[in-house]
Amino acid sequence: MYHAPSDLNDALNIARGFDGKIIAGGTDVFPSAQQGKPPSAILDVTGIKDLKQISHGADGTRIGAAVTWSQIAGFDLPASFDALKQAALEVGSLQIQNAGTIAGNLCNASPAADGVPPLLALNAVVEVASQARGVRQIPVSEFLLGVRKTALEADELVTAVVIPPVPANMGAAFEKLGSRKYLVISITMTAAMISCDAQGRITEARIAVGACSPVAIRLPGSEASLMGQMPSELRVDPSHLGALSPIDDVRGSKGYRLDVVARQCERAIIRAANNG
Ligand SMILES: Cc1cc2nc3c(=O)[nH]c(=O)nc-3n(C[C@H](O)[C@H](O)[C@H](O)COP(=O)(O)OP(=O)(O)OC[C@H]3O[C@@H](n4cnc5c(N)ncnc54)[C@H](O)[C@@H]3O)c2cc1C
Numbered sequence: 001m002y003h004a005p006s007d008l009n010d011a012l013n014i015a016r017g018f019d020g021k022i023i024a025g026g027t028d029v030f031p032s033a034q035q036g037k038p039p040s041a042i043l044d045v046t047g048i049k050d051l052k053q054i055s056h057g058a059d060g061t062r063i064g065a066a067v068t069w070s071q072i073a074g075f076d077l078p079a080s081f082d083a084l085k086q087a088a089l090e091v092g093s094l095q096i097q098n099a100g101t102i103a104g105n106l107c108n109a110s111p112a113a114d115g116v117p118p119l120l121a122l123n124a125v126v127e128v129a130s131q132a133r134g135v136r137q138i139p140v141s142e143f144l145l146g147v148r149k150t151a152l153e154a155d156e157l158v159t160a161v162v163i164p165p166v167p168a169n170m171g172a173a174f175e176k177l178g179s180r181k182y183l184v185i186s187i188t189m190t191a192a193m194i195s196c197d198a199q200g201r202i203t204e205a206r207i208a209v210g211a212c213s214p215v216a217i218r219l220p221g222s223e224a225s226l227m228g229q230m231p232s233e234l235r236v237d238p239s240h241l242g243a244l245s246p247i248d249d250v251r252g253s254k255g256y257r258l259d260v261v262a263r264q265c266e267r268a269i270i271r272a273a274n275n276g
Helices: 008-015 069-074 079-088 094-099 102-108 116-121 220-225 254-274
Strands: 021-023 042-044 054-057 060-064 125-130 134-139 144-146 157-163 171-177 188-196 202-210
Touching: 008 042, 008 125, 008 157, 069 079, 069 094, 069 102, 079 116, 079 171, 079 188, 079 254, 102 116, 102 157, 116 171, 116 188, 116 202, 171 254, 188 254, 202 220, 202 254
Parallel strands: 021 042
Antiparallel strands: 054 060, 060 157, 125 134, 125 157, 171 188, 188 202
């Protein structure tokens, strides 16, 4: 059975007791479905107009759950969103960016989801809704519970990602390392958001790293150590990255990943400081 409601209340009604799969772009759902065994029922949320909208104003930014990576990359947003926009352009290929959505990336809960570090740096909150309990808001850091695990209940849909106002002088940058340029799973990725004073010294830093732990994380220790430093002079010591727990696999060893992240942080911090 294929449900394609155009109204959120209808979708929440279907989601109640739903024994099937919610889809948006389907770019995670269909490749991971066993061949010849598609989901028994599908709830496609891409017909719900409100979920396809982005709004940006003084009270924050709201990105509808079914907004695609191409929409984000093309939307007029301030420099503090550059890490998210740069990540959008790194998700797969143009075809994937045209179909894949921000909520799909979050709900799939891959450690290598490129959208997550920029959203952590933006202090983003996931808005979810159900017919039984209404709307609740969950910080991205609490929404992602582990590999392929989220805080979403069975009868809930993600309706939006909400970003609180960001200081006007904050710049942002995203760095991704893969084994080739396009269509590649991240070996490591880093998002940085940086504010500097008139002398160019760092006054606020937000650093988030993905693909180096079951869930991408912020690095509060590193963020604190950056205060007062000049971006072009700082060196990130791998020993400051103790919260990370990268694995050894075919794409890179633990030590290699930590070395790369340290360099990615330095590059992302300089780029973010320059575009604030
Ligand atoms: C060739 C290829 C390359 C890729 N490259 C990258 C890459 O470089 N970086 C990267 O991060 N990802 C990559 N991906 C993964 C994927 O494209 C992204 O994660 C994308 O953002 C998923 O969005 P979607 O709308 O297609 O999700 P879907 O496949 O539709 O759904 C994914 C999950 O989210 C759930 N879901 C979707 N919307 C909602 C909602 N509103 N409420 C509740 N649950 C919901 C679904 O039930 C499912 O569990 C790639 C995929 C492919 C096929």
